[in-house]
Amino acid sequence: xxxxxxxxxxxxxxxxxxxxxxxxxxxxxxxxxxxxxxxxxxxxxxxxxxxxxxxxxxxxxxxxxxxxxxxxxxxxxxxxxxxxxxxxxxxxxxxxxxxxxxxxxxxxxxxxxxxxxxxxxxxxxxxxxxxxxxxxxxxxxxxxxxxxxxxxxxxxxxxxxxxxxxxxxxxxxxxxxxxxxxxxxxxxxxxxxxxxxxxxxxxxxxxxxxxxxxxxxxxxxxxx
Numbered sequence: 001x002x003x004x005x006x007x008x009x010x011x012x013x014x015x016x017x018x019x020x021x022x023x024x025x026x027x028x029x030x031x032x033x034x035x036x037x038x039x040x041x042x043x044x045x046x047x048x049x050x051x052x053x054x055x056x057x058x059x060x061x062x063x064x065x066x067x068x069x070x071x072x073x074x075x076x077x078x079x080x081x082x083x084x085x086x087x088x089x090x091x092x093x094x095x096x097x098x099x100x101x102x103x104x105x106x107x108x109x110x111x112x113x114x115x116x117x118x119x120x121x122x123x124x125x126x127x128x129x130x131x132x133x134x135x136x137x138x139x140x141x142x143x144x145x146x147x148x149x150x151x152x153x154x155x156x157x158x159x160x161x162x163x164x165x166x167x168x169x170x171x172x173x174x175x176x177x178x179x180x181x182x183x184x185x186x187x188x189x190x191x192x193x194x195x196x197x198x199x200x201x202x203x204x205x206x207x208x209x210x211x212x213x214x215x216x217x218x219x220x221x222x223x224x
Contacts, residue, residue, distance in 0.1 A: 001137065002059060002089065002117055003039040004176060005223045006199035007189070008140075010043040010063065010091065014207045018048055025212060026056040032216035033058075038199065038223040040216075043091050046077055053086025061119065062090035064097050067106030079107075079114045089117025091201075093131075095142060105134045119178070119201070128164035132171040139168065140178040140201040158195055165196035184215075189222025199223075 002008075009029065011017030016025055026042060033040040041059040044052050053060045066076040082090060092107045093099045099107065104120055111118040112135075119138040122128040131139050141164045161179045168175050176198040183189065184205035192200055200219075209215040 002041060004198040005037070005193060006039040006041060006178070007219060007223070008041045008043060008061065008091075008119065008178065008199070008201045009206050010094070010201060010203040011045065011048075011207055012063070012096075012203050013045060014204070017207045018045055019051075022048055023052060023055055025207065026052055026058055028212045029206075029216055030057055032213045033220060036217075036220040036223070038220060040220075041088075044087075046082060046085075049082055049087050050085040059088045060086055061117070062087045063094065065090045065092065065107055065110065065116070067103050067110050069110070079110045079116055083114050083116055087116065089119060089137070091140075092118055092120045092136070094121045095123065101130060104131065108134045108136045111136075121180075121201070122164070125160060125163040125167055128177070129167040129171055132168040132175045135172060136175060138176045138178055138198070139164070140180050142180040142201065158191070161192060161195040161197055183219075186218040186220070186222035189219050193223065 029040055043061040043063045049060055062082040064077055065079045068076045093104050108118045118136040119140055120131045120136045122131050122139050122141045128139055128141050165177045168177055178199045178201050179192045179197045180201035183200045183202045189200055206215055
């Protein structure tokens with residue numbers, strides 16, 4: 001299980017987050033997080049999982065898996081494959097890669113079978129409650145209208161975080177709630193923790209930052 005509080009950084013397909021540049025970014029994150037409270041992990045493109053997991057020390061998540069097994073599934077992302085490549089977990093149902101509730105449930109079950117940490121993305125309190133019943137390890141609530149913006153969910157829509165935490169705990173207290181969308185500063189992270197979150201999921205605030213070290217240290221200070 002990923003230690004909490006945690007910060008998961010989704011590298012998406014940003015130019016700064018793949019291949020050699022991606023590894024340089026990860027090395028910077030390693031230095032920035034040394035000695036700080038909490039766990040930092042990255043979600044990488046499938047083709048980079050093996051490279052990043054072998055050359056870096058941060059836990060690596062896949063950005064997606066498909067709820068399939070061995071067989072005739074051309075083009076699908078096989079859970080066993082990302083696990084063998086070095087991934088410790090995976091994002092599921094990100095706003096840029098939506099799945100049906102049935103496929104989310106099947107994907108969570110496949111993660112459980114192969115030993116991957118599952119982190120399901122949701123967009124509101126009701127969806128968070130529905131996903132909690134599926135038993136993922138984490139869920140990350142991200143209002144889509146705030147993703148990539150300059151206003152964090154912990155400031156603009158704090159009730160989504162606190163409401164999701166409350167509802168999830170009544171359904172499955174083992175599921176840990178993260179939050180994302182617009183999170184860019186240590187103040188945003190601290191507010192998220194105050195509202196009951198176990199950490200944050202973010203992307204552009206770190207990956208496209210001009211000074212990744214400074215941004216990361218500020219974010220980590222929010223976990224203290």
